[in-house]
Amino acid sequence: MGWLKRDEMKQEVRHCVSLLTFCFRKRRQMVIGHRSVSRAWLQFVRGFCNVHRSTDGQWSEMAGKRGALIVLEGVDRAGKTTQCSKLVQALQQSGRPAEMMRFPDRTTTIGQLIGAYLENKSDLEDHTVHLLFSANRWEMVPLMKKKLEQGITLVVDRYAFSGVAFTSAKPGFRLDWCMQPDVGLPKPDLVMFLQLNPAEAALRGQFGQERYETSVFQRTVQQRFEQLMKDQTVNWQVIDAAQNIENVHKDITAHSLNAINKAQNLPLGELWSETLKN
Ligand SMILES: Nc1ncnc2c1ncn2[C@@H]1O[C@H](COP(=O)(O)OP(=O)(O)OP(=O)(O)O)[C@@H](O)[C@H]1O
Ligand SMILES: Cc1cn([C@H]2C[C@H](O)[C@@H](COP(=O)(O)O)O2)c(=O)[nH]c1=O
Numbered sequence: 001m002g003w004l005k006r007d008e009m010k011q012e013v014r015h016c017v018s019l020l021t022f023c024f025r026k027r028r029q030m031v032i033g034h035r036s037v038s039r040a041w042l043q044f045v046r047g048f049c050n051v052h053r054s055t056d057g058q059w060s061e062m063a064g065k066r067g068a069l070i071v072l073e074g075v076d077r078a079g080k081t082t083q084c085s086k087l088v089q090a091l092q093q094s095g096r097p098a099e100m101m102r103f104p105d106r107t108t109t110i111g112q113l114i115g116a117y118l119e120n121k122s123d124l125e126d127h128t129v130h131l132l133f134s135a136n137r138w139e140m141v142p143l144m145k146k147k148l149e150q151g152i153t154l155v156v157d158r159y160a161f162s163g164v165a166f167t168s169a170k171p172g173f174r175l176d177w178c179m180q181p182d183v184g185l186p187k188p189d190l191v192m193f194l195q196l197n198p199a200e201a202a203l204r205g206q207f208g209q210e211r212y213e214t215s216v217f218q219r220t221v222q223q224r225f226e227q228l229m230k231d232q233t234v235n236w237q238v239i240d241a242a243q244n245i246e247n248v249h250k251d252i253t254a255h256s257l258n259a260i261n262k263a264q265n266l267p268l269g270e271l272w273s274e275t276l277k278n
Pocket of ligand 1: 077204248
């Protein structure tokens with residue numbers, strides 16, 4: 001038998017820990033007097049193997065091995081949601097704890113105001129709605145940090161880059177003004193820009209229903225994203241989103257695995273803290 005690769009080794013260790021946990025739970029039920037000894041032994045085994053199980057039952061590595069913050073960006077209908085779901089599924093299936101988030105998160109009180117605005121059910125002043133989008137990210141920061149610390153990789157459908165690209169596509173909005181409210185957010189370890197011609201994106205499912213879904217506006221949004229991608233403090237990767245779904249997924253997975261490996265021993269950064277200093 002050949003040597004096990006690092007990931008296969010980790011899988012093996014996780015299986016052993018599962019088995020040991022099961023055995024000791026059974027033993028605990030039988031030998032009540034030795035309960036504390038069994039618990040201590042279990043903790044030792046998990047600590048030794050550097051793994052723990054989160055509340056939703058996923059295995060993850062302990063302190064020092066944080067999850068990665070991975071963001072997918074692009075114009076409307078570029079395929080972000082499709083690819084976020086596929087990536088999370090693939091990571092989970094390979095034993096890497098991962099969860100999806102999306103912005104705007106329309107479930108919160110702030111998110112509901114944004115949702116009504118996007119669906120043209122209400123009107124909001126342009127600066128106000130920009131700040132609401134940003135507040136909708138800040139309200140999720142404690143949860144995001146907690147999950148990353150637990151070793152869970154977060155795959156995020158849009159982030160502050162959409163915030164800046166969409167608002168600055170409106171007349172009278174400077175890029176740096178738009179960036180300011182999001183300075184200091186958790187900095188993504190990787191931002192993948194799904195590159196697709198806005199004209200092609202407009203041909204995909206149900207385009208045109210929400211406020212920003214006009215080809216003219218999306219073309220300006222695309223230009224603003226291109227300006228943001230010049231910032232070398234952010235790890236941007238451009239993905240050809242005109243390929244079929246499986247090939248886009250392959251590209252995204254390769255970049256993500258690389259970012260996950262690199263991020264696990266690095267501290268989480270702060271977005272745009274350096275970029276806007278001068
Ligand atoms: N690579 C692809 N090729 C063709 N169609 C695709 C591809 N990826 C996604 N689609 C289709 O395009 C539509 C939009 O996909 P999806 O919702 O993933 O995009 P999105 O970028 O999240 O959109 P939005 O930002 O507008 O919510 C869906 O009907 C989806 O099935
Ligand atoms: C995060 C964010 C998004 N937007 C825009 C971009 C889209 O047109 C919608 C969200 O649509 P989705 O289908 O829910 O992805 O909102 C924005 O203007 N500002 C932001 O910060």
